[in-house]
Amino acid sequence: MNQIRRLPRIGDVAEAAGVSVATVSRALSAPEKLRKETRERVMAAVTALGYTPNSVARQLRGGNSQLVLVIVPRRSNPPFFSEVLHGIDVTLAEAGYVLITGYMEGVDRDLRLIELATSGHLAGLLTTSGQLPQVSGRSILDAGLPAVAICADPQVPGLPPVLLDDAAAARLQVNHLLELGHRHIFYLTGPTGNYNETVRHRGIVAAIGEAGLPPDALVEHPGNYVFSGGAAGANAYLALEDRPTGVICGNDESAIAFIKTVRRAGLSVPRDLSVVGFDGIEFADYCEPTLTTIAQPRFELGAAGAKLLIDLLAGKTREELMAGEDRILMQGRLLARDSTAAPSR
């Protein structure tokens, strides 16, 4: 009936319970300091009024924010990142934090993200992008927030990264094809300059070299991790006079487009060529043929990064958390499915 139009504040609760605002505050944040009776009276008033502390005021007072900004590159492979985000979200939520997703997209956005980081709302920062928001020499890290990198390493001092062991995973791709007997390999790369691409590329070249194959056993074509690049890569492959029998794609999405394109051109997978993807997204098991790929521990990458940040926020030092390592590395797993087989003869 006598409904007040504004949200209840601490003073309303104090009045209703017949105590001071300080007592209400203590009932909420340090209940053990109150007589049981007082505490119960306050809590009853809190419930009756549906009071929730205004955390903006709390933060201004110097309290800790519960908001963590997660920076995601805009053109970011949704089936991959959504699972990483899920891992982050679940882990943060368990510790009482809330995630803000900030997509990068052009310089304006970079500026806005930097301002958000400096705005006083945030407790910490998680980045999944190898390129940090940066505007005229000002980096988002200047906000001084505790920060952790996931899935890509911006290689900035003091920013501990949680990464897939991309080099090892790339070797898994190569060695799988080599073990099947392939000796001539086509590599549809990721976007130039991309962190993961750079490391995997090195891994692939190294694995080819270690197998004693000549450098021209590897034919490369630039891709971009999306369908269109997969199709374009396949057309480049089809145009080759001497087609490699093994194909490594930068990710599953481009692998699926690659396969669709070569099949449409009359080739058969894995009879005419074997294709390996990367990521292990759900669709890779529902395409035709099912895709051999590297499963990334997506949820776990997100969870581990979030955990690291939470520990940092709790005041632990990087040294004790990283145990002397400069990075946390997780392993990919080869999922051998129907898109790879021994070369036909």
Next chain:
Amino acid sequence: MNQIRRLPRIGDVAEAAGVSVATVSRALSAPEKLRKETRERVMAAVTALGYTPNSVARQLRGGNSQLVLVIVPRRSNPPFFSEVLHGIDVTLAEAGYVLITGYMEGVDRDLRLIELATSGHLAGLLTTSGQLPQVSGRSILDAGLPAVAICADPQVPGLPPVLLDDAAAARLQVNHLLELGHRHIFYLTGPTGNYNETVRHRGIVAAIGEAGLPPDALVEHPGNYVFSGGAAGANAYLALEDRPTGVICGNDESAIAFIKTVRRAGLSVPRDLSVVGFDGIEFADYCEPTLTTIAQPRFELGAAGAKLLIDLLAGKTREELMAGEDRILMQGRLLARDSTAAPSR
């Protein structure tokens, strides 16, 4: 050299520029009130110190928050929602807002989201879930934030929804199959109780009825919008004695799993059966065969919802924005591809 460890505040800028804090504040929010010379002196100090206003303090003072909470159901079809979110994100960013993604997942999460909404951080609320966070009678709407629903209608008074015309889209699915000559239809539903499922279901039944077909022309099987449900639905279909020639799936993901499962059992699509999906995700054009489906204007749904919220936040009234309608309806588009054809005889 003489680097202060804390972030600069308005007082630091004032001191550096030799003016009062009020002048700094005005230089930032009402520059026209200042003499050009003063303004320039202040701005120089702002730049020199790398000052960004503390928006927590601003908000506490009564200023407007720039944070919008977007509520997303956890089991939320990433390829679909990521585009809706993109539309939201781009539109909000243009108006200077930042999006917070809040996933729903169990009651704990509901409570946390309600607390976030009540915390004073937020400017407004966007929900893509038909079920609003709710805990023991307390709804997130009690926080009193301006709010808009997208893609699903929680059917709460005062919550304007931006929706796909699901009933019309469902008719599109049915009529496409009817026009091809199918007279016996299998419907793999969405999750029971889901808003979109409810409306589409009605549309499908109505379209069948209007075509003069008997009710048993439609065979239903409960699905869940994910791969596993698509596979299970296909197995149920395969077990039927008299198999319908037309199949409508609740979404693309389940349609793709459905097709994969029936093909593995030796059936051919579209020779033995035609399959229609729903959503128009990218993968639907890269599966085998390519999937006939309903394209939802995903980006536009998000953008329209965000726009509506922005206008609400700018003080416009629901009445003037909705032009007398109680909802904003957008239309789906049939994409006829290779998974549908006339029944074989």
Next chain:
DNA sequence: GTGAAAGCGCTAACAT
């Protein structure tokens, strides 16, 4: 065990 009051950084009346 509880209350009074200062102060977090900012904006907007109100002075000058």
Next chain:
DNA sequence: ATGTTAGCGCTTTCAC
């Protein structure tokens, strides 16, 4: 055109 100051809602000394 610019300065002074109250106060947003909360937590936390410091008194009692």
